[in-house]
Amino acid sequence: MDLSNAVWVFIGCSLSGLLTALTGIPMYLRRQSLAGDALAHALLPGVCLGIWLSGYRDHWLVYLAGTGTGLLSIALVNAIHKRSKIPEDGATGISLVLFFGLGLALLSSMQRSGFGNSGVQHLIMGKAAAMLPSEVYVLGGLFVLALFLAWLLFRPLWLFCFDPEFAQSSGMPMRQTEWLLNLWVALVVTASIRSIGMVLTAALLITPAAIGHFLSFKPKYMIGISMLSAGFSGALAAWWSAYQPGISTGAAMVVLLSLFAFFVLLAWPNLGYLSRYWISLLEKKRWIQENILKELWKAKGLSDQELAFRCGISDAKSLRIKRSMAQQGLIEKEKGSWALSSLGQEKASSVVRRHRLWESYLHERLNLPADHLHDNAEIVEHLLTDELESRLEAILSKPEQDPHQSQIPYKKS
Amino acid sequence: MISAAVLITSLLIAINASIGGTFLVLRRMGMLTDAIAHAILPGLVIGYLLAESRSSPLITLFAAATGLLVTLLIYWLNKYLNVWVEASTGMVYTSFFALGILGVTLFGENADLDTDCILYGELLWIPFRRPLSGTFLDFAPWAVWQQLMLLGLWAILLLPSWPIWKSISFDIDFARTQGLNVERKNVQLLALVSLSTVWSFEAVGAILVMGFMLLPAATAWLWVKRLEHMLALSIALAALSAIGGYVLAWWINLDPSTTMVLVSGTFFLLSLLWQRKSTLRVG
Amino acid sequence: MKIEPIVDVHNLTAGYRRRPAIWNLDFQIQEGKFTGILGPNGSGKSTLLKCLLGQITPYTGYAHLWGQKVDRVRHRIAYVPQKESVDWNFPATVLDVVLMGRYRPGRFWQRLGKKDKEAALYWLEQTGMNHLANRQIGQLSGGQRQRVFLARALAREPSLLFLDEPFAGVDAGSAERILHMLKLLIEQGKSIVMVHHDLVSAGKILDDAILLNTRLVASGPVSEVFNHENLSATYGSDLSILSDVIDLVTRNPGRFKDPRNQKS
Numbered sequence: 008m009d010l011s012n013a014v015w016v017f018i019g020c021s022l023s024g025l026l027t028a029l030t031g032i033p034m035y036l037r038r039q040s041l042a043g044d045a046l047a048h049a050l051l052p053g054v055c056l057g058i059w060l061s062g063y064r065d066h067w068l069v070y071l072a073g074t075g076t077g078l079l080s081i082a083l084v085n086a087i088h089k090r091s092k093i094p095e096d097g098a099t100g101i102s103l104v105l106f107f108g109l110g111l112a113l114l115s116s117m118q119r120s121g122f123g124n125s126g127v128q129h130l131i132m133g134k135a136a137a138m139l140p141s142e143v144y145v146l147g148g149l150f151v152l153a154l155f156l157a158w159l160l161f162r163p164l165w166l167f168c169f170d171p172e173f174a175q176s177s178g179m180p181m182r183q184t185e186w187l188l189n190l191w192v193a194l195v196v197t198a199s200i201r202s203i204g205m206v207l208t209a210a211l212l213i214t215p216a217a218i219g220h221f222l223s224f225k226p227k228y229m230i231g232i233s234m235l236s237a238g239f240s241g242a243l244a245a246w247w248s249a250y251q252p253g254i255s256t257g258a259a260m261v262v263l264l265s266l267f268a269f270f271v272l273l274a275w276p277n278l279g280y281l282s283r284y285w286i287s288l289l290e291k292k293r294w295i296q297e298n299i300l301k302e303l304w305k306a307k308g309l310s311d312q313e314l315a316f317r318c319g320i321s322d323a324k325s326l327r328i329k330r331s332m333a334q335q336g337l338i339e340k341e342k343g344s345w346a347l348s349s350l351g352q353e354k355a356s357s358v359v360r361r362h363r364l365w366e367s368y369l370h371e372r373l374n375l376p377a378d379h380l381h382d383n384a385e386i387v388e389h390l391l392t393d394e395l396e397s398r399l400e401a402i403l404s405k406p407e408q409d410p411h412q413s414q415i416p417y418k419k420s
Numbered sequence: 421m422i423s424a425a426v427l428i429t430s431l432l433i434a435i436n437a438s439i440g441g442t443f444l445v446l447r448r449m450g451m452l453t454d455a456i457a458h459a460i461l462p463g464l465v466i467g468y469l470l471a472e473s474r475s476s477p478l479i480t481l482f483a484a485a486t487g488l489l490v491t492l493l494i495y496w497l498n499k500y501l502n503v504w505v506e507a508s509t510g511m512v513y514t515s516f517f518a519l520g521i522l523g524v525t526l527f528g529e530n531a532d533l534d535t536d537c538i539l540y541g542e543l544l545w546i547p548f549r550r551p552l553s554g555t556f557l558d559f560a561p562w563a564v565w566q567q568l569m570l571l572g573l574w575a576i577l578l579l580p581s582w583p584i585w586k587s588i589s590f591d592i593d594f595a596r597t598q599g600l601n602v603e604r605k606n607v608q609l610l611a612l613v614s615l616s617t618v619w620s621f622e623a624v625g626a627i628l629v630m631g632f633m634l635l636p637a638a639t640a641w642l643w644v645k646r647l648e649h650m651l652a653l654s655i656a657l658a659a660l661s662a663i664g665g666y667v668l669a670w671w672i673n674l675d676p677s678t679t680m681v682l683v684s685g686t687f688f689l690l691s692l693l694w695q696r697k698s699t700l701r702v703g
Numbered sequence: 704m705k706i707e708p709i710v711d712v713h714n715l716t717a718g719y720r721r722r723p724a725i726w727n728l729d730f731q732i733q734e735g736k737f738t739g740i741l742g743p744n745g746s747g748k749s750t751l752l753k754c755l756l757g758q759i760t761p762y763t764g765y766a767h768l769w770g771q772k773v774d775r776v777r778h779r780i781a782y783v784p785q786k787e788s789v790d791w792n793f794p795a796t797v798l799d800v801v802l803m804g805r806y807r808p809g810r811f812w813q814r815l816g817k818k819d820k821e822a823a824l825y826w827l828e829q830t831g832m833n834h835l836a837n838r839q840i841g842q843l844s845g846g847q848r849q850r851v852f853l854a855r856a857l858a859r860e861p862s863l864l865f866l867d868e869p870f871a872g873v874d875a876g877s878a879e880r881i882l883h884m885l886k887l888l889i890e891q892g893k894s895i896v897m898v899h900h901d902l903v904s905a906g907k908i909l910d911d912a913i914l915l916n917t918r919l920v921a922s923g924p925v926s927e928v929f930n931h932e933n934l935s936a937t938y939g940s941d942l943s944i945l946s947d948v949i950d951l952v953t954r955n956p957g958r959f960k961d962p963r964n965q966k967s
Contacts, residue, residue, distance in 0.1 A: 036793065040506045041451050048627070091692060093638050096506075097450035101638055101688065104631035108681040111628070115675045132521055162815060166803040170789045176756050177806050177859065178777035206458075206627070207521075210514030217507045224794045224839035251526075258521035265515030272501055280501055502792060 012136070016202075017245040019138045020256060022146040023199035024211060024241030024264075028233045029153050030195040031212030033188055035220070036168035041096065042084055044209035045103035046189070047196050049080030051110025051205060054130055054197065059117055064130075065141050070197050077193030078186075080106045133204025133257025135245060142201050149198055156191075157230070164188075165226055202241070204257035211237055211261070214268050221271060221278065240264040294389050295320060295328055297358045300337065300347065301388075304355035308344050356416040362388040363409035364399045370410040371403065377410045422670055425561050430662045430680065432567035433620045434632050438658035439574050440613040441633030442651050445641060446589045450634055451506070452491060452610075455513035456617050457629045459490035461520025464621070469527060480618055487614030488607070490516055517626075566619045570612070577608055586647050624677035631681035636661065639688045642695055657687055707770065709734040709863060709894050710755065714764030717754045723762065723917075724750040730913055730922040732896060737889050737908065739899040742915035743938050748898045751915065752867055755896070756782055768863065778807050781861035785868055786848045791841040797851050798836040801827055804858030826854040831880055846877025853881055857888075864888065866897040870904075882908060902934070 034043045053076030057069030080102045087098035157164075167174050167184055175181050196208050203211060219233035244260035273279045277286070298318045303309060309317070315325035329345060332338050337351035347355055365387045366380040391399075409415055444450055463486030467479030490512055497508035578585055587595045588605055596602050613633075620629050640654035665680030672679075708731035718724040725747035732738050740748050753759045754766045757773035768776050781804070804826075805819040827833040830850040835843065840851065849869055856864060864885075870878050885895055889910075899905050905912060905925070912928045914920035914937040921933040 035504075035507060038504060038506055038790070040504075040510045041454075044454070044510060087692065091642055091695060093445070093641060094448045094450070096448055097445045097634060097638055100450040100454055100630055100634045101685075103454065104627065104634065104681060105685040105688075107627055108631055108678050108685065111678045112674055112682060115678065119673070159814065162802060163806055165795065165799065166806060169793050169795060169800070169803065170784065172758065172784045172788055173782060173803070173855070174806075175758060176777070176780065176782035176784075176865075177804070178774070179806070207514055207518055209510050210518065213507050213510035214514070217503055217511055220794050221501070221503070224841070225796060226794055226799060229794045254525045255521050258518040258525065261514055261518035262522055265511065265518065268511060268515070272497065272503070504792075 012138075013245075013249045015140055015143055016135045016138050016249070016256070017242060019143040019146060020135050020202050020241035020245035020260065021238050022143065022150050022241070023202045024215075024237035024239075024260065025234050026146060026150045026153055026195055027199050027203070027208060027211035028215035028237035029157060029230065030192055032216045032219070032230060032233060033164055033168055034192060034212055035216035036165075040209070040213040040216075041099050042081060043192060043196075043212040045080050045084060045099045045106075046077045046193055047200075047205045047208035047212070048103045049106035049110075050074075050077050050193070050197055050200060051107055051131065052076050052113055053110075054200070054205075055110055055113040055117060059113070064201075065139055065145075070145075070194070073197035073200075074190065074193040076106060076110075077196065078189055081189050081193075130200050131204055131206055132255050133200065133202055133207060133260075135202040135256035136248060136252055138201055142198070145198050149195060153191075153195070161226070202256055203260060204255065207257045207261045210264065214261075214264050218268050218271055222275065236267055237264060240267065292328065295324075296332055296337070297354070297389055299325070299328065299332065300351055300355035301358045301362070303338065303345060303347050304352070304359055307346060308342075310344065314345070356418075358388050360416050360418075361391045361396055363413060363415045364396065364403065364406075365391065366409045366411070367403055367406050367415070368399055380410060422666070425564065426676070427663065427666055429561065429563045429567065429623060430666055430676065431659055432564065432571065433623055434636070434658035434662035434680065435655050436567055436570045436574065436616050437620060437629065437632035438636040438654045439578075439651065440609070440616050441635075441637035442640070442647075442654050443585070443589055443609055444613065445634060445637040446647075446650075447592070450638075451509055452494075453613070453617070453630045453633045454627075455490055455494065455509050456487040456610075456614050457621075457626050459513045459516035459520075460484070460487045460614070460618055460621060461626065462486060462516050462523060463520075464618075465520050465523035465527070469523075480615070483618040483621070484611070484615045486516065487617055488611055491610045491614075563619070563623060570616055570619060573612055573615070577612060581605075589647060624680075628677050628681050631684060632658065635681065635684040635688050639684075639691050642688075642691045657684070661687060707734075708732060709769060710896065711767045711770065712755075712764070713767075715751075715754060715761050715766055716763040717750055717759055717761040718747075719750075719759070725754075725915070726918045727764070728915075728919045730919055732894070732911065732913075734894050735889065735892050736910040737885065737895045737897070738911040738913065739897050739905050739909040740913045740915060741899055741902065741905055741937065742920075744900070746916045746937070748900075748915055749867065752865060752896075752898055756780075756865060778859075779862045781856035781859040781864050783849075783852045783856045783864070783866040783869055785871070786845065786852060791843075791848065793840065795840055796837050797827070797832060797840060797843070798823060800840055800851055801854045801858055804855035807859075822860075823854075823858050826858045829857070830854045830884060844874065844877075845872045846874040849873050849881060850877055853884060857884070861893070863894045863896070866895065868898050868900065870899070870901070902938075 031040075031043060034040055050073040053072035053074070054069055056076075057066060057072035058064050060072075061068040063069070083102040083105070084095070084098045087093050087101060088095040093101070163174075163179065166177075167179060167181075171181060192212075196205070196212075199211075200208060215233035215237040216229075218236050219229035219231075222232050223229050240260050240263040243263050244256050247259050247263075248254050248256045271279065273281050276282055295318060299314065302314055302317045311325065312322060315322045318325065320328075329338065332351075333340070336348055337354065338345050339348050340346075362384045365384045369375045369380050369383060370377060405417065406415060441453065444453055460483040463483035464479060467476070467482035470482075471478040493512050494505070494508045497503040497512065498505045503511070584595075584600055584605065587598065587600065588602060592602060616633075617629050620632065624632065636654040636657040637650070639657050640650045644650050644653055661684035662680050665683040666676050668674070668683060669676040669679035710732035712728050712730050715728040716723050716726050728751065740751060742748050750759070754761055755768070755773065766773070768780065773780070798820075801823040802815060802819060805815055805822060824833060824836070827836055830853055832847065832850050832854060835847065840848065843851065853866075853869070856866075866885075869881055873881070885897075886908075888895060897909075899909075906929055909925050911923060912925050913922040914928060914933050916937045920937045921928045
């Protein structure tokens with residue numbers, strides 16, 4: 008095909024993003040993300056060897072040798088942690104640094120013996136600008152195959168990742184599945200180091216899966232989100248590097264992907280850390296407002312200080328919240344002190360009703376003594392829904408009084 | 421030619437790294453060395469850009485702080501957002517490393533940093549980086565003073581509260597119930613590991629630092645049972661592989677830091693095979 | 704005429720890292736019975752179950768199902784593991800997990816069809832979990848998790864069901880439901896082997912029992928097996944000698960030998 012280099016780079020980067028994201032998901036789900044990192048580093052000696060032997064960097068020998076040393080590194084991790092007392096993460100680190108060291112030694116002696124084209128160097132950090140069409144074809148082929156395999160084997164693979172014990176008891180060939188999976192990861196990583204670089208491949212194996220898992224617990228959505236986020240960051244990075252040829256595409260891709268990941272983790276509506284913090288602030292405010300309503304309902308004409316004291320908040324805060332409540336039309340100023348509006352009256356009686364209904368329930372159904380009820384009801388009054396409230400009413404058949412002999416204020420119907 | 425300054429520097433680097441590595445391997449935090457080693461890169465780049473010289477303490481400060489920040493971020497993601505710990509490790513350090521690489525490729529010329537230096541380090545240049553001439557410090561290269569300082573810091577950290585370190589390394593949950601301030605000790609340990617990584621980075625490169633930390637400690641663990649013995653053996657192994665690696669590198673004309681890691685790795689693999697063989701024989 | 708046993712264990716010794724956890728077990732389990740494996744913590748109950756399921760290879764002896772190795776009859780068995788054995792943050796819905804039970808050896812490449820989904824929904828309904836089919840599994844309570852695992856195992860439509868402490872950490876309502884399901888299975892002529900630790904309930908719900916404390920104490924119908932002598936041998940304290948001997952054997956550099964053969 009006659010396409011400009013920029014287009015090849017664009018396609019190649021998007022493809023390697025999609026492909027590695029899909030491949031990383033089983034690694035992530037089996038809690039072996041860092042083994043993927045070790046594997047990616049361990050490709051170096053194999054790839055160097057392949058280039059040395061064949062003289063080309065997209066020769067089949069390169070793929071073969073790279074995949075081979077990648078698999079060996081996983082075998083070494085298993086051998087170390089299953090057969091000695093070194094824990095798995097130590098074993099992973101050891102395997103990673105040993106293979107990478109071996110690769111560096113090979114690389115430097117290759118460079119010294121006149122092989123020193125910068126092409127090999129770029130395998131480590133990634134430089135998509137030098138991507139060959141043949142490499143893009145390999146990526147495309149692998150991607151189509153990956154989609155097919157994912158479609159075909161989705162459920163058994165999910166079972167394998169979720170509960171290996173059950174998978175084995177239903178007759179799944181564990182060892183073979185595990186090694187085929189490792190083989191596949193090694194193959195994919197070897198094919199995508201041209202664009203990403205082996206040091207950073209770990210990011211594309213791990214981060215998209217983590218984003219997907221954070222946003223959805225449904226397997227198909229998780230896979231979709233992971234692939235889309237990685238594919239997009241690949242495309243964007245290729246576009247960026249077309250304008251700034253000096254940058255490392257792999258690094259650009261990972262930076263974009265990580266930015267998205269941290270945005271999601273922090274600020275995604277309802278799920279992100281800041282969003283959840285914000286929601287908890289709003290909820291806290293609602294509790295305080297309801298407490299103020301309740302206290303005003305119980306005792307009319309409370310002084311401002313007394314009200315703040317009963318709700319356990321500072322005077323300034325109580326003033327702030329009361330102003331906002333006045334704006335919502337819940338309370339109004341009456342002869343120098345605050346009183347409930349008709350809307351506020353309704354809300355306040357609902358809070359008190361829920362409090363007293365819950366106390367009655369605890370007392371009657373769980374046989375709690377009367378002095379054990381209040382603290383629990385102080386929380387539950389803010390949480391009960393209309394549906395639960397009417398169920399409580401039905402169970403208790405609308406009692407007149409709560410266990411402390413206070414009237415329960417029902418809605419006038 | 422074998423240079424005494426290079427030999428002494430690499431010896432000290434190996435010893436310091438193996439002390440930190442011993443605790444990390446025992447505490448199942450081995451991959452944290454990987455994370456720190458990668459993640460200090462953006463700190464270094466920012467430091468270089470701000471200080472515009474290679475020997476400014478600003479660089480050390482920034483880089484070590486980034487190392488510590490990364491470990492805290494990993495912990496935070498795991499605790500508050502339920503990201504699985506290995507995933508949060510992988511996510512955080514790759515994002516920092518990528519940021520660093522991007523910085524190097526964008527502003528590399530200004531900062532006198534390139535990817536070769538990140539990978540291999542520049543052990544052979546060590547003797548030429550000396551503190552201000554004319555002072556008594558001039559008698560040894562910068563790196564030697566740095567590593568001696570680090571050794572002193574390790575001694576200050578470990579010696580007075582050795583029983584506490586022992587208790588923490590053995591069973592952290594029990595140590596917590598004993599009322600020991602485990603979190604503070606953790607931060608102290610990670611801060612020194614981070615500093616040790618930063619000061620070794622220039623000499624041996626980002627990824628090989630891991631080997632200096634993990635390999636001697638893991639090898640020692642295969643042979644001995646007590647923490648004291650493990651630490652001693654790990655230091656001895658580190659020293660041996662530093663000297664052996666340097667001589668071997670000179671002999672067969674290879675990069676010295678890589679060779680040291682490979683020698684250290686050979687010790688580990690031989691120990692593993694030996695132990696495996698002996699358990700096979702009896703079992 | 705002698706009835707062919709469904710589980711046949713002969714001279715079984717097995718364990719981890721050269722340390723035997725069960726020694727020289729011999730027993731048989733009859734078809735159509737609700738059998739419990741009982742014993743204190745560390746008595747090798749889980750090891751025995753793992754041997755029956757073929758997850759670990761025994762040092763000596765064998766454990767056969769229907770007179771064959773477990774690998775040849777996997778399509779006829781199902782397993783309910785302890786609910787702590789998996790990560791409940793895993794991205795999967797309740798229905799996804801139950802569908803996992805619809806896999807059979809030799810047809811992994813076949814995708815699931817409508818029939819499989821109907822079966823999964825049927826078993827969810829039977830365990831009273833159908834209204835939660837689209838929930839994430841992490842949002843379930845302990846008892847609900849156990850019911851999902853049971854539904855997953857039953858979706859395999861097994862003739863022999865293995866359970867590992869199904870009532871541990873389960874609320875009373877769920878426990879009752881699970882027990883009800885298990886009794887229905889027995890009525891339909893299926894067999895159940897269950898690791899259990901609660902002696903009080905064991906006497907009421909089980910047909911047969913296998914009392915285990917590293918070695919076999921007794922096996923047979925509950926009414927015969929549950930006597931003071933057996934129970935004190937199973938749960939009694941004076942077993943330190945046995946564990947000392949195991950220590951000796953483990954630390955001994957010689958190849959592990961069957962202690963009975965050593966005597967002769």
